[in-house]
Amino acid sequence: MHIASGFLSPPVWGAMAAVSGGALAGSLALAGRRLDDRKVPLMGVMGAFVFAAQMVNFPVLPGTSGHLGGGFLLGVLLGPSIGIIVMASILVVQSLLFQDGGVEALGANIFVMGVVPCLLGGAARRLWERPRPGWLAWAVTFVGGVAGVVAGAAAVILMLWASGSIPSGWGLGAAMGLMTSVHLLIGLVEGAASVAVIRFVLGVRREAVMRVAPSDQARRAA
Amino acid sequence: MTPYNRNTLLVGVLAAVVIGGVVSYFASPSPDGLEKTQEDMAAAEPPHTPAAPPPSPFAEYNLKGIPAGFLSNAAAGVAGSLLVLGVLLGVGYLLRRGRRAAAPGGAGGPPR
Numbered sequence: 001m002h003i004a005s006g007f008l009s010p011p012v013w014g015a016m017a018a019v020s021g022g023a024l025a026g027s028l029a030l031a032g033r034r035l036d037d038r039k040v041p042l043m044g045v046m047g048a049f050v051f052a053a054q055m056v057n058f059p060v061l062p063g064t065s066g067h068l069g070g071g072f073l074l075g076v077l078l079g080p081s082i083g084i085i086v087m088a089s090i091l092v093v094q095s096l097l098f099q100d101g102g103v104e105a106l107g108a109n110i111f112v113m114g115v116v117p118c119l120l121g122g123a124a125r126r127l128w129e130r131p132r133p134g135w136l137a138w139a140v141t142f143v144g145g146v147a148g149v150v151a152g153a154a155a156v157i158l159m160l161w162a163s164g165s166i167p168s169g170w171g172l173g174a175a176m177g178l179m180t181s182v183h184l185l186i187g188l189v190e191g192a193a194s195v196a197v198i199r200f201v202l203g204v205r206r207e208a209v210m211r212v213a214p215s216d217q218a219r220r221a222a
Numbered sequence: 223m224t225p226y227n228r229n230t231l232l233v234g235v236l237a238a239v240v241i242g243g244v245v246s247y248f249a250s251p252s253p254d255g256l257e258k259t260q261e262d263m264a265a266a267e268p269p270h271t272p273a274a275p276p277p278s279p280f281a282e283y284n285l286k287g288i289p290a291g292f293l294s295n296a297a298a299g300v301a302g303s304l305l306v307l308g309v310l311l312g313v314g315y316l317l318r319r320g321r322r323a324a325a326p327g328g329a330g331g332p333p334r
Contacts, residue, residue, distance in 0.1 A: 001256045005275070006268025013332060032321035040314035041227045045234020047310040048303040052242030055299055057249040064258040065250035066310050089309045093302060098283050099275045143324070156256060178262060182255040205230060 001069065001152060001183070002094065002109055005102025009163040015106030016159065023115045034079055034218035038208035043069055046201075047086040050074065051093065053129065056190060066186030067085050069113045072148040073194040075121020076128055076141065077201055077209050083121060089112030112155050115147030122202050128198065129210050145191030153183035161222075235307065242299030246283075247292050 008016070035043070041207060050070035051162075057065035074083035088110045094100040101109045124144045129136035157179045160166050166175045253261060260266045279286045284296035 001254065002273070003256070004268065006272030007260075007268045011272055028317065031302035032317040032324075035321070037224075037318070038227060038230070040311065041230045041320060043314050044307045044310040045231060047239035048307040049234060049241070051306045052238040052303045055249060055302075057252070059250045060255070061258075063252050065251075065252040066255050078312065081326055086310060087311060091305050093223060093309065095281050097278045097305070098274055098298065098302060099278065099281045100283070102273060103275065104273045119265065122263070133307055150232060153255070159316050160265075165254055165265060165269050166267050169261055170265075170298065175259070175263060178254070179259045182259060182288060186255050204233075208226075208230065213301060 001112060001149075001156060002091075002101030003105040003112070003156060003159070005104060007102070007163060007165045008105050008108055008159055009165075010104075011075040011168075012159050012163045013102075013104045013108055016105075016111050018164075020088070020110040020115060021109040023084055024110065030081040034082060036208075038053065038205075039078070039082070042201075042205060042208050043086060046074060046078065047090055050086065051090045053193075054090070054094075055196050060182065060185045060189075064182060066183075068193055069117055069149060070189055071117030072121040072124075072145045072190065073115050073197050075118035076125045076194070076198050077121075078218065079125060080118045083118035083213055084110075084114050087118060099107070107158055107200055108156075112152040117145075119146045120144050120151070125210075133202075139200075141198060142191035142194050145194035146187035148212030149183050149187035149190045150180050153179045164202065235304075238307070240298050242303045243296040246299045247295050287300040 050068070053068045053070060055067070057178045060066045069088050071083060077083075078086065091101060091106060091109050091113065095103050095106050095109070098187050116143075121144065124137070124140050127140055128135055130137070154176060154217070155174045157166070159170070159176065161172050252258070257266070260263040275281070277328050280298045280301060283298040283302075285289045285301075288297075
């Protein structure tokens with residue numbers, strides 16, 4: 001879902017650079033307190049994993065593919081502030097080295113694939129902090145993963161529309177419908193993958209990801 | 223480095239290298255959801271002047287200088303994954319150091 005160069009007008013990409021720059025600055029200010037020696041390596045490898053996973057486009061409709069975003073699962077596993085830092089790092093590398101996403105559109109892309117899904121994931125995080133996260137955590141994560149992708153897609157259309165990059169023959173509503181319906185399908189994969197990756201990482205690295213609940217500590221000690 | 227962190231890095235890097243270096247070769251070549259939407263709206267040409275992309279040996283996920291194919295894609299995927307890892311370990315280290323400096327007396331208490 002990377003916006004390429006030349007599709008956003010200077011006021012739009014400027015505003016989005018300010019929004020995402022602010023979110024990133026706030027995240028950097030908050031993240032130090034949330035990092036410990038076990039979380040730093042995990043944050044590194046989660047970033048490498050999401051970068052790699054984003055290269056794997058899967059077919060969704062004839063002639064259309066999608067790829068994982070990863071922001072939602074990072075928001076759950078690392079919290080929104082570290083998640084935003086990881087997504088921003090990935091998107092900067094993609095833009096500068098791989099020509100994936102316009103350089104001037106970096107702020108917009110960080111907002112769409114980082115800030116929005118990471119904040120949603122952060123909201124779902126407390127369900128996974130329970131000693132034994134059950135079907136509710138799975139369901140909310142699946143729906144949240146879908147919602148993050150669809151919300152990001154809607155934001156992209158609004159930015160393109162505000163930039164005059166949607167042809168006059170297409171109304172905002174029609175463009176929105178086209179973009180969000182495709183991303184609803186992509187989002188289903190995002191939601192399922194988010195549940196699977198979160199369950200795996202919590203299975204092997206729970207104590208690096210989350211504070212162990214007191215009741216859980218007691219259970220383990222018993 | 224503790225065995226715990228060493229294993230985190232080993233397993234994570236292995237997963238990223240296999241996915242970015244091997245699995246990604248089999249990725250669908252079709253345009254993604256946004257590109258397809260722009261094509262369907264006949265809006266695939268940028269209306270504003272595109273910024274010149276910075277020169278890079280890995281443009282479009284292929285290593286420059288060798289023919290586009292499995293090796294070229296694998297080199298880009300592995301290099302990108304390791305670069306992201308390196309950037310984040312650096313950022314994480316700096317943030318941790320900042321926190322230690324802000325809290326005299328060492329580690330500065332438990333996280334969060």
